[in-house]
Amino acid sequence: MAEKTVIEAIREAMAEEMRRDSSVIVLGEDVGVHGGVFRATDGLYKEFGPNRVIDTPLAESGIVGTAIGASFNGMRPIAEIQFADYIHPAMDQIMNEAAKVRFRTKGAFSCPIVVRAPYGAGIHGGIYHSQSVEALFYHIPGLKIITPCTPYDAKGLLKAAIRDEDPVLYLEHKKTYRRIKGEIPEQDYTVPIGVADIKREGDTISVVTYGMMVHVALGAAEKLVQEGISLEIVDLRTILPLDTETVKRSVKKTNKVIVLYEDTRTGGVGAEISAILAEDLFDHLDGPIVRITAPDTPVPYAPTLEEVFVPNEQHIIEAARKLAHY
Amino acid sequence: MAEKTVIEAIREAMAEEMRRDSSVIVLGEDVGVHGGVFRATDGLYKEFGPNRVIDTPLAESGIVGTAIGASFNGMRPIAEIQFADYIHPAMDQIMNEAAKVRFRTKGAFSCPIVVRAPYGAGIHGGIYHSQSVEALFYHIPGLKIITPCTPYDAKGLLKAAIRDEDPVLYLEHKKTYRRIKGEIPEQDYTVPIGVADIKREGDTISVVTYGMMVHVALGAAEKLVQEGISLEIVDLRTILPLDTETVKRSVKKTNKVIVLYEDTRTGGVGAEISAILAEDLFDHLDGPIVRITAPDTPVPYAPTLEEVFVPNEQHIIEAARKLAHY
Amino acid sequence: MDSAEETAVVESHQNSRHAELGLSDETVVEMYYRLVQARTVDEKMWTLHRQGKIHFIISCRGQEGIQIGSAFALRRGEDFVMPYYRDTGVALVLGMTPRDLMLSVFAREADPASGGRQMPGHFGYPRLRIITGSSPVATQLPQAAGVALASKIKGEAAVTAVYFGDGATSKGDWHEGLNFAGIHKLPVVFICENNGYAISVPQNKQMAIRDIADRAAGYGFPGIIVDGNDVLASYTVTKQAVQRALKGDGPTFIEAKTFRVAPHSSDDDDRRYRSREEVEEWKRRDPIERFKRYLEEVNLLDDSLDQRIREMVLEEVNEAVDFAEKSPLPSREDLMKYVYYNS
Amino acid sequence: MDSAEETAVVESHQNSRHAELGLSDETVVEMYYRLVQARTVDEKMWTLHRQGKIHFIISCRGQEGIQIGSAFALRRGEDFVMPYYRDTGVALVLGMTPRDLMLSVFAREADPASGGRQMPGHFGYPRLRIITGSSPVATQLPQAAGVALASKIKGEAAVTAVYFGDGATSKGDWHEGLNFAGIHKLPVVFICENNGYAISVPQNKQMAIRDIADRAAGYGFPGIIVDGNDVLASYTVTKQAVQRALKGDGPTFIEAKTFRVAPHSSDDDDRRYRSREEVEEWKRRDPIERFKRYLEEVNLLDDSLDQRIREMVLEEVNEAVDFAEKSPLPSREDLMKYVYYNS
Numbered sequence A, B: 001m002a003e004k005t006v007i008e009a010i011r012e013a014m015a016e017e018m019r020r021d022s023s024v025i026v027l028g029e030d031v032g033v034h035g036g037v038f039r040a041t042d043g044l045y046k047e048f049g050p051n052r053v054i055d056t057p058l059a060e061s062g063i064v065g066t067a068i069g070a071s072f073n074g075m076r077p078i079a080e081i082q083f084a085d086y087i088h089p090a091m092d093q094i095m096n097e098a099a100k101v102r103f104r105t106k107g108a109f110s111c112p113i114v115v116r117a118p119y120g121a122g123i124h125g126g127i128y129h130s131q132s133v134e135a136l137f138y139h140i141p142g143l144k145i146i147t148p149c150t151p152y153d154a155k156g157l158l159k160a161a162i163r164d165e166d167p168v169l170y171l172e173h174k175k176t177y178r179r180i181k182g183e184i185p186e187q188d189y190t191v192p193i194g195v196a197d198i199k200r201e202g203d204t205i206s207v208v209t210y211g212m213m214v215h216v217a218l219g220a221a222e223k224l225v226q227e228g229i230s231l232e233i234v235d236l237r238t239i240l241p242l243d244t245e246t247v248k249r250s251v252k253k254t255n256k257v258i259v260l261y262e263d264t265r266t267g268g269v270g271a272e273i274s275a276i277l278a279e280d281l282f283d284h285l286d287g288p289i290v291r292i293t294a295p296d297t298p299v300p301y302a303p304t305l306e307e308v309f310v311p312n313e314q315h316i317i318e319a320a321r322k323l324a325h326y
Numbered sequence C, D: 001m002d003s004a005e006e007t008a009v010v011e012s013h014q015n016s017r018h019a020e021l022g023l024s025d026e027t028v029v030e031m032y033y034r035l036v037q038a039r040t041v042d043e044k045m046w047t048l049h050r051q052g053k054i055h056f057i058i059s060c061r062g063q064e065g066i067q068i069g070s071a072f073a074l075r076r077g078e079d080f081v082m083p084y085y086r087d088t089g090v091a092l093v094l095g096m097t098p099r100d101l102m103l104s105v106f107a108r109e110a111d112p113a114s115g116g117r118q119m120p121g122h123f124g125y126p127r128l129r130i131i132t133g134s135s136p137v138a139t140q141l142p143q144a145a146g147v148a149l150a151s152k153i154k155g156e157a158a159v160t161a162v163y164f165g166d167g168a169t170s171k172g173d174w175h176e177g178l179n180f181a182g183i184h185k186l187p188v189v190f191i192c193e194n195n196g197y198a199i200s201v202p203q204n205k206q207m208a209i210r211d212i213a214d215r216a217a218g219y220g221f222p223g224i225i226v227d228g229n230d231v232l233a234s235y236t237v238t239k240q241a242v243q244r245a246l247k248g249d250g251p252t253f254i255e256a257k258t259f260r261v262a263p264h265s266s267d268d269d270d271r272r273y274r275s276r277e278e279v280e281e282w283k284r285r286d287p288i289e290r291f292k293r294y295l296e297e298v299n300l301l302d303d304s305l306d307q308r309i310r311e312m313v314l315e316e317v318n319e320a321v322d323f324a325e326k327s328p329l330p331s332r333e334d335l336m337k338y339v340y341y342n343s
Ligand SMILES: Cc1ncc(C[n+]2csc(CCOP(=O)(O)OP(=O)(O)O)c2C)c(N)n1
Pocket: B029, B058, B060, B082, B083, B086, C086, C135, C136, C137, C164, C165, C166, C167, C168, C169, C193, C195, C197, C198, C199, C260, C264
């Protein structure tokens, strides 16, 4: 076991998979010589050469479209989108092409690609370097979406994604890249897609969340202990498909739930979680399903505004107190 | 008052607004000489000429981008996307540009455009001529989304959209175009954006829905009367921003709710409605918040498959029976 | 008469145009057979649509020249082919059968392209290296670059031929696909069937230039104009492009000037946007009639052979319709299948 | 020295290059002033970043030649201008002040472009007809066509000048924007600042051609190559393009060959992807030094005037920094404002 950062875990996952399987290639803007603007692909160009680590033109739809085509011809491409904020030109290729090709060919074609994209606020990136985009892709049957938050999960899930037969959107919270460290085993492992993880056991309230907010929730949980409020932190890890079993098991135990996401509120991924629980666990709920989210605005640049945009420990603590006494 | 179809209402709204305001222009594929593949713009080219009714190249991002630019220079463009299924290349222009421009300029610039798009299944259009796309745009602060279902609403809301200062996505359910008829006043009127409409009063269960499903729900309601089950049909009309007050008022009365949408289930607009109610009206609910939706698959072409894809009266009747006796 | 590969010269007429191209007599007769087959399949589909038996069809009529000519220059099962929705002719030459196509218009479970999940006109067959196509226009362009990129990485001697219309050239994806292929000198043959219209939008509202082929220079590879109603010319330029690609010299852009003499689809009424004279004028330039005249000139076709071919094709197509009509629709229980690998 | 409009010849040096272009002595000195101003603003921003006072900056350094030269050919407040993030020089000529720009890097409420909502480098000012820009590359291209389309519909004698980098040419939106402008012969001047790199990606990985200007032919309008480090040449080609547009002859594409001598942004380390020799070589071709030499040759500048200009600029920029630093940040309560018209 060695301590690694999230970005190191991601880099290692790609390097190891590329060594294991010659059909794995990487393409994107600045991923080659430069090693990626976040250095996620650092060293890959040197090790695997320009044939397998491809600096593409500035064209996100083209990047994903090329990856899709290569996957039709035996490759397992990993396409990097430099910032999730720039993924939207590729929406059509992802949702109308990659995600639908298995269905529209009755399984004759499949599209085993991974689209990696750094997302998330709190790093002074402003309106176009901070967005959460998961909800915009959450409504696409055929797609899988992964949002890891620890080095262990990041590596294991990326490996699983690369080996997966379906298109995967792999979202990396920029703020976890260098801030979050953790142990990673030396030997090869994967983390299964579609399985949530209880990051902290508790029995007062379940906090269902993912990405950077897992760490914020863990911080809040720490502080709430002394008040006798024990949060159970459910890290979804995969948001599509959702591990409803683990979420429900937790809520059946605590009977109260906070759905927490950094993304803007309306139409966020957490809305689906609320909807599922409000339908399936109605008799188990001892209080309203509380959502803590960013407000419905673009992500602002000025530090004062960004500060009030991103949900923080205090929001969770206050909501938990209220809900605990409901 | 005269009886009109939905498509006639839409055409009239555009023609009247173009007569009223010379800054209103129409652009899109086949909207000029041809009058649109659904004939929504029939006659406009003849009346307003090629300067104001523009046959564009086949380029959805370009269409919306051009409309945005024209709006910066005093126009009020109506951009037609031939099928909602082809709107995704314009996602970036809609979400990163149109919807954010007011915020990112602190109000110095605005983008009063309307993007019209026919959507919805049940017309043998298969995977790429049947999609519901509202959920993919539902998570965009700064955007408004309208989904009318009667000629009266279609006309009044389209006029309101054209006059609105913000970008509006105006979604027209193809199946309503010629099938749904209704009275329309002779004189000019608008229907306010952001206001839901009770299409039928009832007190057993609130059915919150929009688009073609309003008509399906009305049909089910008719049949349930004899069983003593009285559905209140809430037609959202505008889905973004949501008229939460009207929805809540209805649910406070009935204490039971079915959220119904034709779109696929996971991450649909209805999830947000469930989430709001599960948080704000927890104490008013006498049963689970039931969702009736399409399953999480692309829209199939074969009639057998499409039949089981689209929610129908029977689904509503069964769910309502169960919920009524909960 | 069943393989596109038999292009070796067998007893060909000295000095004939096709002999000079290295095409055997047998092959050119087979080309004619394919032209008739494509046209017959198309006509049958219109009939079925008028009879209310099927919901939708999209037509190859008028464009069979470039479709059959170019497809004969591809190596079946070796080269990758990405037809667009109008390419009935391409699909037939590359190995899809009238049965396959009829199963598709009837949306049957046995439809090999989609099992009735997708509208007709969306060809695909992994074994034949026919890559599945979707409806959104031009998405296949970057995908074609990707297929060819994979060939290059694997060191596989395969060319990717990708088809599209004039309207498709306006899309961002078109630009991005050509640009990528140019940069990496990928083995792609871009085949534009310029029929002068994107539904109702005429070429001069689609672009400010006369020859789309001129754009190829902007991507660093040659752009060739060909008369798309001339089967042999279409064959020739495609063959050259394939050879160029196999030599590692990169992509070629082919603009085939042609015309769609039918409405855009069974939902369209083309009288709303173009004159009958224009359509009639192009009908006189029909690629099939023209090729027929050629074969008659070189004494490879007479009325009786023509008759035989037409009967053979018709029988085959009628049999395909019967077969498809009797074939079962997808079963309701299978809706959720094929969304994910293990669904 | 405050207006770009005084381009009439006043006492100009006979036979000088600028006199031939119809530029007064005063104007060319003002051009020099703007060059120094842009450079000084940029340098100051880097300093502020190093001091940890601001989070991010993006640099115009090395590209001031095309920026100032072209902007002088535009009619302030009449023509529409869409600068991209690197266009500090363009913004200054068109009327944004060092104060405006410093308010932006400090993310202050008074920042006229965004009230601190957007990163610096995203210019915009309705009164000056500087159209707001975003970060996603190339989205402004179809928008430029739209702005110009509106001018055409209104019969307004205004040109739209839109700026972008070489990397932007690869995007679908770039293609769609140029195509639309070409079809409708819109009054657009496309100005590509080809600095040879898109962050780390060199031009030969971005496209398979040497001259981007070659692509204009594919859209039906002229493509002009200019030395972007030559202020007067940049002025000239832009002026001609503006005139062409005003005559109703449609768009012009200008490719300005230049170089960014700084890293891509304050987050970038350009030593990872290009040699110091290459950067040094281009530093020797610095557009400001070059223009300075020209002014010295025609006796319009000497050390003392240069000194005065630099002092004036520095004072102005320092004052702007002080002003901006003291100016308040947006207030937390205002977050939800400006999402909708009535929010
Ligand atoms: C992205 C997209 N926009 C719109 C459509 C609707 N549509 C289908 S075919 C077509 C015209 C295509 O014209 P062209 O590329 O010239 O091919 P042709 O049909 O003439 O063969 C249009 C607009 C579509 N399928 N995809």
